[in-house]
Amino acid sequence: MRKAKIGVVVFPGSNCDHDSHFVVGEILGQDARFIWHKEGSVGDVDAVILPGGFSYGDYLRCGAIARFSPVMKDVVRFANAGGIVIGICNGFQILTEAGLLPGVLLRNESLRFICRDVFVRVENEQTRFTNACRPGDVLRIPIAHGEGNYFADDETLKGLEDHRQIVFRYSNATGDVTPEANPNGSLRNIAGIVNRSGNVLGMMPHPERAADPVLRRDDGRLVFESMVRSILRTEQVFEIVNQRS
Amino acid sequence: MHVQVTVTLRTSILDPQGKAVEHGIHSMGFASVGNVRIGKIVDLDVDTTDDKEALRVAEEIAKKLLANPVMEDFTVTLVRNGEHRK
Numbered sequence: 076m077r078k079a080k081i082g083v084v085v086f087p088g089s090n091c092d093h094d095s096h097f098v099v100g101e102i103l104g105q106d107a108r109f110i111w112h113k114e115g116s117v118g119d120v121d122a123v124i125l126p127g128g129f130s131y132g133d134y135l136r137c138g139a140i141a142r143f144s145p146v147m148k149d150v151v152r153f154a155n156a157g158g159i160v161i162g163i164c165n166g167f168q169i170l171t172e173a174g175l176l177p178g179v180l181l182r183n184e185s186l187r188f189i190c191r192d193v194f195v196r197v198e199n200e201q202t203r204f205t206n207a208c209r210p211g212d213v214l215r216i217p218i219a220h221g222e223g224n225y226f227a228d229d230e231t232l233k234g235l236e237d238h239r240q241i242v243f244r245y246s247n248a249t250g251d252v253t254p255e256a257n258p259n260g261s262l263r264n265i266a267g268i269v270n271r272s273g274n275v276l277g278m279m280p281h282p283e284r285a286a287d288p289v290l291r292r293d294d295g296r297l298v299f300e301s302m303v304r305s306i307l308r309t310e311q312v313f314e315i316v317n318q319r320s
Numbered sequence: 321m322h323v324q325v326t327v328t329l330r331t332s333i334l335d336p337q338g339k340a341v342e343h344g345i346h347s348m349g350f351a352s353v354g355n356v357r358i359g360k361i362v363d364l365d366v367d368t369t370d371d372k373e374a375l376r377v378a379e380e381i382a383k384k385l386l387a388n389p390v391m392e393d394f395t396v397t398l399v400r401n402g403e404h405r406k
Contacts, residue, residue, distance in 0.1 A: 135360075135385070135386065136388055139385060139388065140385075143385065171390075172388065178390065179388055179390040179391050181333065181334075181391060182336055182337060183336075184334070184336055185336075186336050186337060186340055226333065226390070226391065227390070228390075260334075
């Protein structure tokens with residue numbers, strides 16, 4: 076049976092690359108591979124993960140220098156050709172810097188680095204990253220960032236709302252999107268967005284850190300499962316993946 | 321040529337770091353101080369004798385890398401013998 080080929084880009088300073096690789100390769104049994112940032116091409120993959128971490132020490136701005144890593148040119152090409160790209164945490168910051176997603180991640184309103192579980196409500200379960208979720212699902216996933224405060228101008232925000240591009244919003248455990256549930260000051264409680272064509276997602280929470288049933292919290296697995304489902308597109312795999320969970 | 325690039329947060333963007341420093345300034349007793357904003361200075365040497373070329377190069381770098389137009393503004397200044405010229 077065909078497996079989904081998913082590449083994890085490794086920048087100097089990435090630190091969630093192995094976690095992402097583990098989830099794809101070990102938890103979901105797919106073909107996971109690393110892509111060194113100096114490669115000129117992402118190679119023969121179905122999807123690319125830009126993992127979390129502190130690429131280039133977060134110097135200048137988070138993601139600003141990684142965006143010019145040699146492989147990024149091909150990641151942009153891959154994304155523009157419709158390839159599936161997910162940026163997690165620092166990966167989300169890199170995607171905004173590279174212009175693949177609108178807006179920017181500012182310093183947390185509290186100025187503090189925040190590392191804890193949060194709840195996010197799935198706002199659109201029809202994306203390539205959420206099709207394994209049910210409408211309105213609330214996922215418990217950790218965040219770990221100092222710059223996760225999503226900002227965009229009003230026009231951009233309106234575009235995101237109008238095209239259902241806001242995929243995850245910070246909420247409480249019962250799914251209410253409230254100011255108290257917002258950990259970092261993000262406009263409209265935005266935790267994750269997708270581009271207009273739906274193939275590029277950025278999210279601040281770390282689904283790869285909550286994807287192994289051994290950890291007893293595996294809500295994050297749904298994000299990776301969704302990606303695999305949309306890559307393989309077969310009923311058979313749907314059943315197999317369902318049996319696993 | 322020596323060029324100095326100044327990067328500042330756009331006025332529409334909340335600057336929590338500046339706010340924190342402002343609190344510190346108020347704690348020092350300077351109640352008259354407000355609107356504290358924090359930015360960055362990047363110094364560059366451009367290997368050319370042409371002022372315009374040096375500014376053009378610095379501006380392109382600032383636009384693409386040093387500043388993010390979504391949240392930041394920048395200025396580019398020629399520095400000669402410690403003297404700044406736009």
